[in-house]
Amino acid sequence: MTDELREACGVFGIVGRPDAAALTAEALFALQHRGQESAGIAVLDEGAIRLHKGMGLVHEVFQVEDVTRLPGTSAIGHVRYSTTGASRPENAQPLYVRAHLGPFALAHNGNLVDALAARDRLEREGAIFQTTTDTEVVAHLMARSRSGSLEEAFQDALSQLSGGYAFAVLTPNGVLGARDPFGIRPLVLGELHGMPCLASETCALTAVGADYLREVEPGEVVQLDVHGGIQVLTPGDPSREKLCAFELIYFARPDSRSAGESIYQARRRLGQQLAREAPAPADVVLGVPDSSLPAAEGYAAELLLPQELGLVKNRYVGRTFINPGQHSRESGVQRKLTVVAEVVRGRRVALIDDSLVRGTTMRHLTRLLRDAGAIEVHVRIASPRYLHPCHYGIDTSNRDELIAVAAGEDHLRQLIGADSLKFLSAQGVLRATGRPDHCLACFTGEYPVPVGDSDEI
Ligand code: SF4
Structure with missing residues (x-):
């Protein structure tokens, strides 16, 4: 993510x-x-x-x-x-x-x-x-x-x-x-x-x-x-x-199971379903490490495309010692994620992320990929557009901060600098997880528990 x-x-x-x-x-x-x-x-x-x-x-x-x-x-x-x-x-x-x-x-x-x-x-x-x-x-x-x-x-x-x-x-x-x-x-x-x-x-x-x-x-x-x-x-x-869909999409550890179902395999199926709904004209599939790798695996397998290690995560990022005035905002992303140029140079990249909430980091990531030589970057999100705040224990701040709210899909694509941008459908989430129902309120606005006076304490 x-x-x-x-x-x-x-x-x-x-x-x-x-x-x-x-x-x-x-x-x-x-x-x-x-x-x-x-x-x-x-x-x-x-x-x-x-x-x-x-x-x-x-x-x-x-x-x-x-x-x-x-x-x-x-x-x-x-x-x-x-x-x-x-x-x-x-x-x-x-x-x-x-x-x-x-x-x-x-x-x-x-x-x-x-x-x-x-x-x-x-x-x-x-x-x-x-x-x-x-x-x-x-x-x-x-x-x-x-x-x-x-x-x-x-x-x-x-x-x-x-x-x-x-x-x-x-x-x-x-x-x-x-x-x-x-x-x-x-x-x-x-x-x-x-x-x-x-x-x-x-x-x-x-x-x-x-x-x-x-x-x-x-x-x-x-x-x-x-x-x-x-x-x-x-x-x-x-x-x-109505288990929180985000438990399967992102929160739970991939080695956990939910109702007897492997979280890893559920994420892989989310990627496969995404590939069926939104195939990208790509030469290589990259997942945003680590949480999106199972979805990227499923996406690549479904489209018979190679999934390669094009993004590397630095697990030991601490505070920066460089004067903020000396470096761009992008370098913050660069410290966390770096591109393996040999994987992306001269290729059309399908970049898979499990969700897109505020979008700022994705904007920097598409720029890093282009700087490393990717000729096209097609962003695919293994969950629907995140349009509504969560009131059941997930930190999504308020509605204004959600990038997907402010923009239509094409405007959003331009904001993040992608050649194309597609999301998994809410029905696709249910199909992939094999459950009759989930809480999908942050995607659909249909809250299972009324949230009338849910102001924060
Ligand atoms: S609103 Fe979204 S994040 Fe919150 S519980 Fe429902 S599915 Fe999970």
């Missing part, structure tokens, strides 16, 4: 393991792509909850001694990229609360569209917020619930809110997991030597050696109890599923 489109968070939870904190740290490493701003782990140790969290990547927040200072047999973990609430230490998760029903810790992926109204109401009733996250709204609703247990209080809180979300909640009885009624954000169940765990993606299960059991169903609330059982507290409804 040439534009920065960022996932909100990743969560993990496990019960009944003496090494719960260490396993959770391993899982968070595997989920690091879902959030790089902060990381945290909460453990349950003889009825008490201990917490370690901080700003930065997992390896920056957790040294070995930090994990060994977290004894306990059940744990939840979280990596965060902020979509609501600023990037600051108090907003790092899990959030720890001591309520009259007992202590609990919350880890949340996604976005609650009515959190602002709920927060206003809670503040009028005297609640004092410590963070600016929508997650704390759930914490306050649980703490104020008149239910008889934390499990009921959690279900009570969720019944008052809507959005796209997945939760892992640590209580003295184990770990609660929940997915929004449309299953917009993902959550899967696994098992490690007879003990259950849950995670945003299966790559985290693989990282700790757990077997995949099943998806948490849309609207389902489960409890992983400390004896190894999985209780369904609120049954889900799989027929309502």
Whole structure:
């Protein structure tokens, strides 16, 4: 992906393991792509909850001694990229609360569209917020619930809110997991030597050696109890599923699986479908590394074209030491992506990206390819035009920033400097993923959950 489109968070939870904190740290490493701003782990140790969290990547927040200072047999973990609430230490998760029903810790992926109204109401009733996250709204609703247990209080809180979300909640009885009624954000169940765990993606299960059991169903609330059982507290409804299409297009790791389906293979099929809908008059196919390479592979295979390594990504880009006045904006792109001139010189290039959101980077990329000798650059996007902001936990800022909104397709082609530009259709996404339905709201404007008062907190 040439534009920065960022996932909100990743969560993990496990019960009944003496090494719960260490396993959770391993899982968070595997989920690091879902959030790089902060990381945290909460453990349950003889009825008490201990917490370690901080700003930065997992390896920056957790040294070995930090994990060994977290004894306990059940744990939840979280990596965060902020979509609501600023990037600051108090907003790092899990959030720890001591309520009259007992202590609990919350880890949340996604976005609650009515959190602002709920927060206003809670503040009028005297609640004092410590963070600016929508997650704390759930914490306050649980703490104020008149239910008889934390499990009921959690279900009570969720019944008052809507959005796209997945939760892992640590209580003295184990770990609660929940997915929004449309299953917009993902959550899967696994098992490690007879003990259950849950995670945003299966790559985290693989990282700790757990077997995949099943998806948490849309609207389902489960409890992983400390004896190894999985209780369904609120049954889900799989027929309502509208998993975020961007999980398959871009967010999830290619080695993860979704509903038993390989993400890598789904992306390859997106590329094949794109080739059927929009074949390019090209000599060579390049994918924008790394996320677009499976789609480029599928595109090239379908058209019997060679896919070659024409773009190389520098994984170790830090801050620039060159005076900003001395170099162009393009050099920022050039530091991240460089062109293998021998691959593109004198050839017509089909450049495959998984999405086009703000478009600025793509403009620089087409220029780099031409400078390296490409005679034509045909840009193909393995998803539809991104026209509407996401309200369910993906950072796309506001509508004005979306380049595809401002321009018709030909104007957009000129803006990014391509000889031709084509997008995959929304129907093509469904055809390629083989699912009856997905959330496609950022492409179609049809939001599965109404977003009337979804102002950011
Ligand atoms: S609006 Fe787009 S990014 Fe947001 S959940 Fe739906 S498909 Fe995913």
